[in-house]
Amino acid sequence: MNPLLEQFLSESRELLEGIGQKLMQLEDSPNDRRVIDDLFRSVHTLKGKSGLFTFPEMTRVLHAGEDLLGKVRNGEMAFSRELADRLLDAMDFVGLLSNEIESTECIDASHAADSARLAESLRTLMVDLADSVNSDTAGSTPVTTKPTVVTHTEIPPLSEVPETLRIEAFRRCGDGEKFHWIAYQPVPECFFQGDDPFHRARQTPGLLWGRVLSSEPLPPLAELDTYRCSLKFHLLTAAFHEELVEYFRYVPDQVEIVAVDPLWLTISECELENRVGVENNLVSGSPVSEPKTPPESIEAAAALTRVLTAQQQILALDDHPAWLSGRLKAVATVLKNFGNSLGIAGVEGQIEASLAAAVASASVSRCSNG
């Protein structure tokens, strides 16, 4: 057997044994924070390890268990006998899969249905109990939980996709292919969870087109927190729904998947924009202004981010060379050019004013240093 797989099985048995013991401990003392933390970490570790291999049946169940325990750990749900029973069922299933891996080095596809049923049972509990917590604490912020990757029928903003690509997709629909629209919004703290949303978006199976947007208004460049993820992704893919659910299995609550109706691809850009505009107005109460020339690909948006970050780094330099004023002017030129190409009105005046102040300050600083 592959030594890595052997190691995984050995560790997973140890973790499963520990999980079983902790669940029993919690039945006696359901509010023991230390045990709840340990239990969450064990399930989280096991899920992470299973994800290193291609065992989606196992990962799916463990991921649901991890999410459930995360709610308990955060105080959003209380530990209960029912919760313990369902988790024990789930862990028995994981143990059964481990045995199968030991004898055959793989998991038979026939377990997929059981895996989906158990994961659903854990997630349903999460919704039910969260609802009961909400009804118990009327007036507090409601806890929203998406049971799994969401599929709905609202028309996504397909006008973002260049017409040539939409026509190609429509032609491929005629050949029997199906397309999905994905809205993926990573949590702001995702970088601290070892997540790489950009890589995940780029590696989306069957990716035909993608776009990066900002998930929140960006602060002034100097105040930008580069450790906070404020991105969201719009993706058009030719992959199957199941494949996408599997691919985004670690971030199901951050992803919405919409099956694209071929007719949506044929609607003129103008019509789509009108319809999307109406929807946006209904949601936000104000029209959403789109960039005049939006970046047409993820690569372009990434380049834009890198260039903007570079200007931020340049502005943050604390040296005072003789050419500082020219360096600042060049940054101002880049930012003005950005503003023009993105159709951001009025930015030029603001940049000029900031530049004049920065150049004056640089001159003063140079005089006092000299």
Next chain:
Amino acid sequence: MMDGLILNEGVIVKRILIVDDAATVRMYHRGILESAGYAVEEAMNGIEALGKTLETPFDLYVVDVNMPKMNGYGFLSELRGQEIPQQPAIMVSTEAAPGDEAAAYRAGANSYLVKPVQPNQLLMYARLMLG
């Protein structure tokens, strides 16, 4: 002041200066940028680049690091010290050591790319920085 080169038809073509001592690299970058409709000129080192710039400033500079006579850092700091319109500069280097990028920014570059630069990448950066 109007940037770029005005053609007879009234079309404004952006001017880009490629500064590199390697003829093959200059040819490679020129081919990419000219195919997108930019007017490209070349210089083999920082001294030559500075001379051409002072005659008529460019809209974008694509600058190598290591060159004889005056290297890329020297050229950029001289460029940024001139009383001329300050336009964006991309530094292109074979180096990817820690600190190189910051050194490029200190000298006056606005962006830093590591060779070999893919055609799409160079064009994307040029378009972004030229507006």
